[in-house]
């Protein structure tokens with residue numbers, strides 16, 4: 001029998017679109033409506049077949065795998081827990097509890113994407129809003145160092161460019177759109193104004209914008225490759241708008257200046273509130289990477305790169321971030337949740353994972369699964385596991401279980417490991 005299930009959330013990217021309609025036939029997805037091509041692919045291709053866990057290349061039962069994982073973690077002096085951006089907050093809470101129990105280092109994929117954003121938030125604060133406010137109020141949208149046309153395909157249609165909102169009834173016609181980036185992109189093609197900044201010069205440009213916004217003069221003809229006349233126009237547009245929002249991406253966080261770039265942008269946004277309403281929203285990539293920041297912050301006080309080795313949480317970006325801990329060869333065991341670090345981390349860090357016992361909880365096959373000592377093919381959040389994910393604007397979205405596959409969830413496996421470690 002086929003059932004139509006409405007208001008399903010896609011958890012592939014930080015938009016967490018929760019208006020998807022899915023046709024379910026038993027434990028199979030027979031059709032998907034409303035998702036973008038990326039989300040549809042993820043949902044359509046989900047394989048709900050129950051696979052058994054694997055220990056040292058051999059299929060075992062779930063209890064044996066839990067025992068093997070606990071034995072690895074008990075043996076380790078300096079275990080690392082990593083990933084967490086593609087699982088529910090219920091599992092993320094358990095991962096923090098396990099890190100606390102083990103005296104482990106815990107880090108999330110934030111440290112290789114918006115970690116600098118977290119540092120800037122701590123340093124200067126963040127004037128922010130929800131995506132609902134963007135849709136309803138914003139008449140000026142600035143995309144800085146991000147390309148949602150490629151990375152978040154429904155962002156424009158649901159929140160930022162075309163939807164009609166309470167104060168933007170004519171959709172796109174009621175909005176001015178500016179893109180700042182190092183090269184033309186699919187997003188810049190849809191903008192009213194495109195400012196091409198030299199690679200690594202964002203900080204200078206943001207500082208110039210702060211000066212101009214205060215009414216100071218900037219003597220140079222161009223800053224960071226952008227004519228100052230264009231920067232003056234942008235400042236005029238920013239001050240004259242009714243409600244402005246900047247969406248910022250890894251073009252700022254992962255280029256020269258990193259957290260200083262983001263801090264400068266956050267300061268500019270805060271200062272623009274002297275003249276009008278202005279907010280900033282980081283473009284978060286993974287479906288629940290914002291939730292990982294939230295959970296780690298409310299449980300340890302810090303958003304990523306936290307060590308419990310001394311019996312209390314210590315924050316150490318660069319010291320306790322997974323890339324650094326692995327590349328320096330300091331971790332002697334790793335537990336990875338819903339992530340593929342072997343595919344995505346720099347080579348030295350990925351290679352170290354091959355030399356230490358690694359435990360993986362992940363519903364989908366991956367390069368990390370191919371090197372892991374223990375693999376738990378768990379349920380996927382929002383498909384055969386219920387839970388909660390935080391959208392990029394930190395609004396929690398409930399995730400329903402579409403069908404019962406018989407796979408345990410990440411939360412359940414982490415609970416069993418917590419019980420089994422000494």
Ligand code: SF4
Nearest residue numbers: 010013017036039154
């Ligand atoms: S925009 Fe993102 S969350 Fe929305 S359907 Fe596409 S991949 Fe899924």
